[in-house]
Amino acid sequence: MIKTVCAEDAGTLRTDRNIKVWKGIRTMLELKHINYQVEENHLEILKDINLTIDERFVAVTGPNGGGKSTLAKIIAGIVEPTSGEILLNGEDITPCSITERARKGISYAFQQPVKFKGITVQDLITLAAGKQITVAEACSYLSEVGLCAKDYIHREVNASLSGGELKRIEIAMTIARGAEFTIFDEPEAGIDLWSFNNLIQVFEDMHEKINGSILIISHQERILNIADKIIVIADGKVVKTGTKTEVLPELLNATDAACKTLMDKIV
């Protein structure tokens, strides 16, 4: 197979984005025949995924181990698909590196935020913003996720922060990036219930204010409820897509996904 080369960054991303939104043209991400097979054991993680995402807020859900996180990593360029194409606003970004995709407007919030040694919250927010920002600006990003900047700005992003704190910082970074296409991989994972309620508020606000598109992997009904479209992925395949009225009732009643022994235990 002849590999195409990643097109150079246009360098005018941020202005482009504003114009597009102003004109009402949405960011569009297309996945065409995406397959992913693990090399060592030939295990098929994703099987012929075809999706077009041009809504503002799309939720991806489905059982654990179904391939959702792998799909997110393929979009961000962290995992290379075995075959298939990824198009951002019509441009083939399949050969682009993580860095190139980030510069073209893809942002990715990890399910397990990465810890560092010596790098502070301010350092990460500044890198995410891509320019020098004032403490007041950093403060506004952090306050959106319910963190008081003065307590956190100089903290190291290491194990001294709790899982919930790390997760909020991860989300604040995506807000600071303000990218065209943002992926959140289970933002609710590892967050206590109290923090979770505040977090939902963050996503509800984001849904109102967002300029680009959001793809959010989640198991939470409240998040699925605010989605414009829900995609259900199970066993490496897209099993259903549609609006919440089309998808949610079936999803909430589905019990056949789990085996009988397990169901007997939990019901």
Added chain:
Amino acid sequence: MDKIQQSLLEQVADLHTIPEGAYNIRANGKLAGRNTTANIDIVTKEDKPGIDIIIKPGTRNESVHIPVVLSESGLKDMVYNDFYVGENADVTIVAGCGIHNCGVDTSEHDGIHTFYLEKNAKVRYIEKHYGEGDGAGKRILNPTTIIHVGEGAYLEMITVQIKGVDSTVRTTSGDLAEGATLVVKEKIMTHGVQHAETNFSVDLNGAGSSASVSSRSVAKDDSTQCFKSVINGNAPCSGHTECDAIIMDHAKVTAKPELTANHIDAGLIHEAAIGKIAGEQLIKLMTLGLTEKEAEEQIINGFLK
């Protein structure tokens, strides 16, 4: 003092102008400036090169700067500096050595610093080493630090060597009396074919004494580092030593901890981690739009900050 020497001073002592308080500046093996205060006296040794720094009991919030700069190629400089810190004194001591060598001969500075901390004295000691110059001549720094921490006294030593020193053997030894505390934080980065060796040896002799020795280092290219730390717990005490190193390219790092508990109530801990930069850290920064090289620089800068 010329431009080169001034720039070296900035690197090792963050000095842009003449410092406030007591100071002794040594340039190319000679005295280049000295100031004493009512509480801090600096006296030239008569039997060997070096100085005695005498800090009166009860001296509070004063500082001593004793930087050394070498800009002459082929100079081998050796000094003995002794610090006498009186009871209840609370001072900051800034030492450091900068070498600029653009000649072909080896320039070397070996400093032997001995600290005597009296009862309840508190010292923050900062030591920076830096080398520059594009000559073939080697830049060698071998600092030796001997620390005697008296009853209830506290010494914090921050030692930094980030760039340009070809070879260094850093030897630090200490003994601690009852209730004394020693905190050592070392930061090292080596590149090219440089070699850095660190030897710590601490004797916890007094009841309730504690020592924490930590090293963060980055070894690039073909450089090598060896971190050795010995802690002997001879009384009810606590000791902690930690080595955290990032290796890159073809660099090699060795960590050799040695803990000996000679008392049933001695609690000693060693932690060591050596490895390349975590892949997920690089990926995270790349998803923010940094190239792999930029991500690497950010991670190392943060690590050594």
